[in-house]
Amino acid sequence: MTLVFGTEAWAAALVAEINASSEYRNAAAKWGDGFNGNVLLVFDADTTFPKTHALLVLLAKGACRGASFVPGVAHPGAGFGLRAPFSVWKDVLSRKMLAATAILTGKMKVDGDRMTLLKHTAAHRALVACVAALDTEFLSP
């Protein structure tokens, strides 16, 4: 079922996708264990999409406890942030670019301890794969 990006239904579907993913469960088993593993995904407006969105995903030990779109581009509940223009996100989600490439080349900005993120590359790759797995429609507001 196609879901509209930016809606609560889309966020709920992402939670279900993550919790159904054996890839995520295995890869992220140690993510958020002893540190705040909540991630804020920021999709910055650009020519491909006119409105910035920020999605807070509550993650710990291979599971997702919830996700919601939040105002602004920062959130006190987030331990990490991944931020990029919409066009970069679209390239990643459509597999034109590896998520690792976006992060390692700086096209996707990292907020939080970079070494912790580097030690869990499989976890955030699996997270991005869950986002990519959703049948998403990007409707201009």
Next chain:
Amino acid sequence: MDKPSAPLAQSLEGTVRTPAHFTPDQLENYGRIFQWTPRFVVYPGSQRDIVTLVALCRKNKWSLSTRGAAHSQSQLAINQDGVLLEMQAMNRIGEVDEDKLTVDVEPGVVWRDLVHHLAPRNLVPPVLTNNLGVTVGGTLSMAGIGVASFRYGSQGDNVVELDVVTGDGSVVTCSPETNDDLFWGAIAGLGSFCVITRARLQLRRMKPMTRTYYLLYDDLRVFLEDARSAMDSGRWDHLESWGAPCAQGTRPVAGMRQVFAKWFYPFHLTVEYDAGNPPDDAALLAGLRPYDNLYTDDCPTLEFLERMVPIFDLWKKAGTWEFMHPWIECILPWETAADCIEQVLGDTPPGIQVGGHVLLWPAKGTTSRSKNFMVPPGENLVGFGLLPAIPQKFWGEMSERLENVSRMMLMFGGKRYLSGWVNFTPDEWKEHFGARWDELCALKRRYDPDAILNPGFLPFEAKP
């Protein structure tokens, strides 16, 4: 044919080939990533030929590239529109000084030939690369590291003196004591400032036999601790280690299933000994904690030095020698090595063993004086390399992943070893060399003012 070819051939002791007579392998190196076509291929007969060629190239604004065994994988040992020097034509082994333990060699000497030349005297270069089929000039220009580097540094650290022809045509003898800026520019300098025409190499006495213990580890961190202990113990002459995958089936990676592996870590520890006086196994292995002790091998030291030959022969028979080889090798800080290796190997399919391998080598940051062989700070270091053989048709999908491996190594504080595939931006090059970069640029301006030597890899500014 270019007009200058006839007078060029007449002015040289060596020989000249024009494009119609190039062999296909002269257009590429072992990486098989770049195909470049030179104007001439020259087999120099002497140092005088190099001087003549430098003058000719400066006059005609041609580049001049040096090629040994061409085991590099980036834009080295190949040339576009200039002159490619086949340095293996200069392959004479000179006098051995048994008192000073030195030998004079021309740069095109293949290490294997030198090893066999010296073996009857029980002499050997302190450091040898795994592949003995490469040239003295080639590895000195790269650094040259091997399984004894934890004791003796790089091959470049074991050079007493060099004769070189600089990019302005000067013939210079240099050493760590005399013309030291040029000497340390030549060592691990990627041929950027001069062409080496003679090297006086330090030697050591070797014992005729080796005993190698084939230990296996299933825990990377235990292996690394034992590797550090082995380096510090003073018991061992050679230390070699690998990553070895055991395929486990498939699992999703970014949503697509791929084969994954449990990684093991073979650790081969070797000691030389005299026949009739074998080493004490229990004393040597005391304190080490392998998952298994698989095998103990006794063999002549010369055979040990050639231990990789059957593997390379297998790669040649299987055809993977002709694949692309975008090798990614780096030296990691001790503190981040385990995390980096675990992340990279977690994504490395076991198929890397087909025509390639994963190298790990414990190293000491204190053994090398080389100014251009960049390593992270710290006493203990870990070398780590993914050495794949990739069919040409898979290059498109693999290159991005391999670049990410390189980027990840750098983010963990690693320094790339430059014989492999290095696709740095100019800023990444400056980051790699740090404060040394400005010195390298100054050396380039001084010794190769027309920037004719080995262009295309290091991002020196072209002469306007």
